[in-house]
Amino acid sequence: MPLHPAEQAAPVPPRGRRKVQTPAAPDAATRAVALEIHRRLCAEYGCPVAYFHALPPLDELVSSLLSHRTKNRDSARAFQGLRAAFPDWEAVRDAPVAAVERAIAGATWPEAKAPALQRTLRAITERRGGLDLSHLEGMPEAKAAEWLASLPGVGPKTAAAVLSFSTLRGRALPVDSHHHRVAQRLGLIPRSLAVGPAHAVLAALLPAEWDAQQVYDNHQVMMRHGQRCCFFHGPACGRCVLRDLCPEGQARLERSA
Ligand code: SF4
DSSP: OOOOHHHHOOOOOOTTOOOOOOOOOOOHHHHHHHHHHHHHHHHHHOSSOOOSOOOOHHHHHHHHHHTTTSOHHHHHHHHHHHHHHOSSHHHHHHSOHHHHHHHTTTSSOHHHHHHHHHHHHHHHHHHHSSSOOGGGTTSOHHHHHHHHHTSTTOOHHHHHHHHHHSTTOOSOOOOOHHHHHHHHHTTSSOTTOOHHHHHHHHHHTSOTTOOHHHHHHHHHHHHHHHHHTSOSSSOOGGGOTTGGGOHHHHHHHHHHO
16 A cells, blocks of 8 residues: 555755755766667557647646546546536635545545645636636746746646646656656666656756657656566566666676576
8 A cells, every 4th residue: 555645755854964966967878878768668669659648738737636646547537526526627726625535535645635736726826817827838848847846736747747748748758656767777867866856867868859749758668668567576677678778687687697
């Protein structure tokens, strides 16, 4: 059973000793390896990958907020629960929190997600004068990501998901836990780099001329590799198409030889 987010919070070091992660810009060799990894994984899983959502940005934001540490099937049920229980997102924002919590009971931690979702919707209303994200259309992705990530409850992954998965179809790279683990094992990012700051480093590895579909493909194939081969426990290095590029895989194979 997954831990409640409050149980997973990392201890905060005393003020003045907090470690600030400042990853260096990726070098040319790492960028070349990242491209080769992308090429092989696209051959393995098939690119271009069809977009799985075509939701308006606000719908995608709600969907992403519900999906945190929740199986896709359960977050989809929670999203449908909200849609069935309320006529629009304004009604979700203004409802008693218990009613929202009931509607998303299918997601993990509805008691935390219901008030968090309402806080996010209220913040958008305050900043935009209504529940409206139309200003993100045509905005440069970096600025749009920054605006989204400034909302309460929205981090780099949710911001990138809204930009990439919604009808905005932006050039943004969400990094989930599978993607993050695979990138660490392959040496694309340092082991110590948390998933939040990993977004910028992994995005910087991709060619600037790639379009939104190619960046989305990269997210999808890295995630699929984590789901289907580079498992959290017992990665299948022996059948991995990346094993000659992977320091972790080579070390594991040597140990088991
Ligand atoms: S070689 Fe092993 S550790 Fe490396 S990416 Fe493949 S499955 Fe993961």
